[in-house]
Amino acid sequence: MQTNHYPWKGCGTDKDITGCRFSLSVMSDHYVEQILNGLQQVNLSKVWHHTDALSTIYRGKRIHVVDAVKACFVEMNDESTHITLEACFSKGCPGDLDEDHVLARDDNTVNNRIRHFPVLCKIAFYPLGVEDYMDHIAYIVRLAMEKGLYKNVSHYASELQGDVNALFDYFNDVLAYAEKNINHYVLQVTLSINSPTKEDN
Amino acid sequence: MQTNHYPWKGCGTDKDITGCRFSLSVMSDHYVEQILNGLQQVNLSKVWHHTDALSTIYRGKRIHVVDAVKACFVEMNDESTHITLEACFSKGCPGDLDEDHVLARDDNTVNNRIRHFPVLCKIAFYPLGVEDYMDHIAYIVRLAMEKGLYKNVSHYASELQGDVNALFDYFNDVLAYAEKNINHYVLQVTLSINSPTKEDN
Numbered sequence: 001m002q003t004n005h006y007p008w009k010g011c012g013t014d015k016d017i018t019g020c021r022f023s024l025s026v027m028s029d030h031y032v033e034q035i036l037n038g039l040q041q042v043n044l045s046k047v048w049h050h051t052d053a054l055s056t057i058y059r060g061k062r063i064h065v066v067d068a069v070k071a072c073f074v075e076m077n078d079e080s081t082h083i084t085l086e087a088c089f090s091k092g093c094p095g096d097l098d099e100d101h102v103l104a105r106d107d108n109t110v111n112n113r114i115r116h117f118p119v120l121c122k123i124a125f126y127p128l129g130v131e132d133y134m135d136h137i138a139y140i141v142r143l144a145m146e147k148g149l150y151k152n153v154s155h156y157a158s159e160l161q162g163d164v165n166a167l168f169d170y171f172n173d174v175l176a177y178a179e180k181n182i183n184h185y186v187l188q189v190t191l192s193i194n195s196p197t198k199e200d201n
Numbered sequence: 202m203q204t205n206h207y208p209w210k211g212c213g214t215d216k217d218i219t220g221c222r223f224s225l226s227v228m229s230d231h232y233v234e235q236i237l238n239g240l241q242q243v244n245l246s247k248v249w250h251h252t253d254a255l256s257t258i259y260r261g262k263r264i265h266v267v268d269a270v271k272a273c274f275v276e277m278n279d280e281s282t283h284i285t286l287e288a289c290f291s292k293g294c295p296g297d298l299d300e301d302h303v304l305a306r307d308d309n310t311v312n313n314r315i316r317h318f319p320v321l322c323k324i325a326f327y328p329l330g331v332e333d334y335m336d337h338i339a340y341i342v343r344l345a346m347e348k349g350l351y352k353n354v355s356h357y358a359s360e361l362q363g364d365v366n367a368l369f370d371y372f373n374d375v376l377a378y379a380e381k382n383i384n385h386y387v388l389q390v391t392l393s394i395n396s397p398t399k400e401d402n
């Protein structure tokens with residue numbers, strides 16, 4: 001086995017780069033147009049961006065990355081089509097690069113989409129390299145409860161539900177907490193709208 | 202803030218339970234029928250199973266969980282519809298339960314789907330609670346290279362590509378390695394088939 005190839009060897013960055021890699025799924029024959037249209041509506045002046053065959057990646061300051069992902073998701077919602085957004089927010093990987101980022105000088109968000117619609121959501125939070133990771137997970141679960149977003153515990157994820165704005169505000173709060181307390185972390189979320197499956201529990 | 206509610210407090214299990222929580226996305230107007238049909242084709246005699254509005258969960262011995270998820274994905278492929286599978290394989294969570302599992306006595310898989318088609322894939326591996334987590338990630342990335350599945354490094358994930366059988370064999374190998382070497386871990390994967398986006402890089 002090859003032993004001298006570590007893609008991250010000698011890498012890592014001290015820059016304030018939060019990233020999000022997200023994949024949009026549109027349960028419709030017209031998925032290509034809907035995804036491209038959503039992506040094109042986002043003001044990308046404050047994030048670095050790249051789209052490949054699997055995902056789109058935004059990199060920049062936390063608040064602008066969350067603002068851009070939220071804008072894309074909000075733009076996609078036509079109030080009828082079942083759409084999911086799978087997103088991995090992350091910061092601090094020892095293999096991260098100094099490149100591929102836009103770091104705005106201010107925190108004035110440029111998208112600021114305000115629309116209200118209900119979202120079903122699952123999240124999993126992975127603080128890496130620390131033994132007390134369950135304490136950090138406990139913190140963010142309690143935060144969801146406090147904000148009235150917690151639906152129930154499930155295997156391998158916590159289920160949340162709430163208004164799209166409240167959920168993205170919560171993601172930003174989780175990432176702000178993580179930024180202060182953990183060197184390397186991942187927040188994995190899946191958002192679902194207009195699903196034909198209704199649950200009462 | 203409520204401080205006495207930790208859903209996992211006093212939990213954890215010594216049982217040999219690997220789980221997978223996965224979400225299927227079918228980019229077609231007929232997504233409901235295709236997803237339900239895929240799920241119904243799987244022999245579930247050797248895994249515990251539950252489907253909610255966001256995902257399906259299988260829990261049991263590693264080899265049977267991988268066999269069942271693979272069967273579902275293979276059954277879904279009609280050779281034309283763009284489909285993605287987002288899956289979180291996990292074992293060892295301190296909040297896991299003794300309940301909700303089927304633990305077969307043997308390793309004789311009951312689905313054994315053999316079909317050949319190309320899959321584009323991204324993976325991220327999260328060993329939890331250990332400082333040497335990057336070494337474990339290095340191991341599984343090298344394993345993908347050795348098996349000829351590695352496409353390229355990207356932000357927040359490694360991209361793989363290969364035949365569906367080779368990829369699921371690789372997932373099983375990664376989870377077998379993790380089972381031996383790490384108490385709690387997550388393998389997050391997204392598989393994509395029949396995408397209209399073609400890439401040369």
